[in-house]
Amino acid sequence: MSLKNNSKTVILGTGGTIAGTRNDPDNPNIYNSGRLGITDILAAASVDVSGLEFQDVAQIDSKNISLPVWQDLLKAVTQAQQRSDVGAVLITHGTDTLEETAFLLHALGPWPKPVLLTCAMKPADHPEADGPGNLADALALADNPGLSGVHVVFNAKAHHALHVQKTSTDVLQAFSSGEQGVSALKTPAGWQLQPLLLAELLLEKPSQTWFLQQSLWPRVEWLTHHAASTPTLIQALLQPLDSAPPLRGLVVAGTGAGTVKPSWQSALQLAMALGVEVWLTSRCTWGRALSQAQQVAGTLVDLPPAKACVALSLHLMAQDESASAA
Numbered sequence: 001m002s003l004k005n006n007s008k009t010v011i012l013g014t015g016g017t018i019a020g021t022r023n024d025p026d027n028p029n030i031y032n033s034g035r036l037g038i039t040d041i042l043a044a045a046s047v048d049v050s051g052l053e054f055q056d057v058a059q060i061d062s063k064n065i066s067l068p069v070w071q072d073l074l075k076a077v078t079q080a081q082q083r084s085d086v087g088a089v090l091i092t093h094g095t096d097t098l099e100e101t102a103f104l105l106h107a108l109g110p111w112p113k114p115v116l117l118t119c120a121m122k123p124a125d126h127p128e129a130d131g132p133g134n135l136a137d138a139l140a141l142a143d144n145p146g147l148s149g150v151h152v153v154f155n156a157k158a159h160h161a162l163h164v165q166k167t168s169t170d171v172l173q174a175f176s177s178g179e180q181g182v183s184a185l186k187t188p189a190g191w192q193l194q195p196l197l198l199a200e201l202l203l204e205k206p207s208q209t210w211f212l213q214q215s216l217w218p219r220v221e222w223l224t225h226h227a228a229s230t231p232t233l234i235q236a237l238l239q240p241l242d243s244a245p246p247l248r249g250l251v252v253a254g255t256g257a258g259t260v261k262p263s264w265q266s267a268l269q270l271a272m273a274l275g276v277e278v279w280l281t282s283r284c285t286w287g288r289a290l291s292q293a294q295q296v297a298g299t300l301v302d303l304p305p306a307k308a309c310v311a312l313s314l315h316l317m318a319q320d321e322s323a324s325a326a
């Protein structure tokens with residue numbers, strides 16, 4: 001039950017392993033994501049639902065997240081934030097693209113009341129399901145009066161949306177936010193908020209109205225530079241296709257400080273000459289492209305590639321919105 005100012009927590013279900021069930025009871029690791037609705041997840045986790053409101057926004061494996069689901073989620077979060085009887089929003093989500101959804105919501109904020117996301121590495125009917133504990137932890141953190149913004153609650157830590165990344169596929173501590181991004185720690189005395197020094201997100205973003213009106217996510221692709229890579233993928237992406245809208249943006253996860261070999265530099269220069277926006281980051285988990293290593297024009301971006309793709313799409317939407325107003 002949510003206690004903060006006697007206000008409610010609104011829970012929005014989207015699917016994921018936290019909503020998954022096993023196919024074969026003898027093999028707990030074979031399961032399908034997103035099978036349970038939020039009512040069944042809360043029942044399976046024995047959550048006391050007084051003081052809670054809940055709603056299914058989607059029931060998907062988060063690898064299938066799409067613009068319409070993000071739009072529905074944004075609408076639901078906005079509505080909940082505007083209500084005086086609501087103190088926090090909690091989203092249940094798959095782990096695989098959780099950092100993208102968290103980043104998107106952060107970028108489209110600010111949110112004066114906390115928007116928490118939680119998830120699980122084991123399905124709801126697993127003998128060692130971690131979803132119930134994460135849900136209970138997130139509900140307790142939702143009551144913390146000092147919290148605002150977007151955070152991922154997982155395995156006794158809360159991570160800020162700007163920094164959190166899924167860093168493991170097979171251990172329970174599957175998320176990390178490096179040294180800078182832990183926003184709260186669960187202690188025997190309860191949740192303790194941690195001081196956060198967040199860089200301002202210098203990102204052009206569309207208005208919520210424009211974002212909600214769009215039927216297409218601007219086409220942005222992500223390429224990782226590696227020792228044996230050739231520029232042929234970049235050249236292929238520049239070809240017009242009947243089956244896809246034209247390429248608008250490229251996120252390049254360069255080696256080390258964001259470097260790419262000369263053949264990539266030429267191919268990227270051609271992409272930019274054809275009007276493709278190129279953003280440069282690093283393939284290192286905690287690395288970023290550094291200006292002193294920059295060999296190709298393009299925008300250096302202080303985000304990991306998955307979040308850079310979301311940010312670049314928002315940037316392109318913002319440009320479209322400005323152009324439509326001109």
Ligand code: SIN
Binds near residue numbers: 096
């Ligand atoms: C998903 O992201 O929906 C599947 C994987 C997970 O939740 O752990």
